[in-house]
Amino acid sequence: MDEFMQAAYEEAMQGYREGGIPIGSVLVLDGKIIGRGHNRRVQRGSPVLHAEMDALENAGRLAPEEYRRATIYTTLSPCDMCSGAILLYKIPRVVIGENQTFLGAEELLKSRGVELVVLNDPQLIQMMKDFIAEKPDLWYEDIGHCIEC
Amino acid sequence: MDEFMQAAYEEAMQGYREGGIPIGSVLVLDGKIIGRGHNRRVQRGSPVLHAEMDALENAGRLAPEEYRRATIYTTLSPCDMCSGAILLYKIPRVVIGENQTFLGAEELLKSRGVELVVLNDPQLIQMMKDFIAEKPDLWYEDIGHCIEC
16 A cells, blocks of 8 residues: 555544544545545434545635546545545546445446546455444445345 | 425525525425535535535435435536435435536436436526626536636
């Protein structure tokens, strides 16, 4: 893992220590982290603050041209919502820690010209496997997956 | 406008009175409003709390099966991010006040089976036309549109 994915991983672990879902993200502009965040479903009762959204939120209001020079790092493949945020702000590059435990809207991102780098880091895969085994209901809630539907 | 779009309009106007972007939304479940919100870019310095996101956030954590019975009302056609949130949670129906001043990811939503009802209400169109004329830079920032790119 490079320093940015390492920072996203640390965010994920911080979220886990808080009793939350271990997914982390950082937004990088011109070689510097300008926003970092982790999933806040448990901590804030939030359905919208996935890790990527939290990183974007914590970066604050940016000019449209700044997003176009940014890269977003996330420990897990971005869901429909987070991918939509990436498309809204036209972030051109996404580095994904792993897409083995969950595959988000990668095809949509690629079809819109976003560059994806998928690491499939074994440590990140194991982190999510362990979490999903530990708290499956929380995980399914986070991705809108209805077991009984 | 029915009572739910009226409530979304009132949210939009509240946002405008706060100095913000006049877009409002309500989430309706089983005939009742369970979340309401408006764009908070100015008020909270938030790039992620578009009106629909704010309504989802204010509804709090719901069970996956609840979203699947819900309808979201929004005064303006939902952007890529808000459409992504609708897809994540599999909200089956979206009532859109207007799509004349901004056309969001309606084709994507339709391709994924979401039912769209577009009202194109003249009052809502005029509200956004007036706002865009008044504060074009703020509007372009909100939709990630780069004038100089």
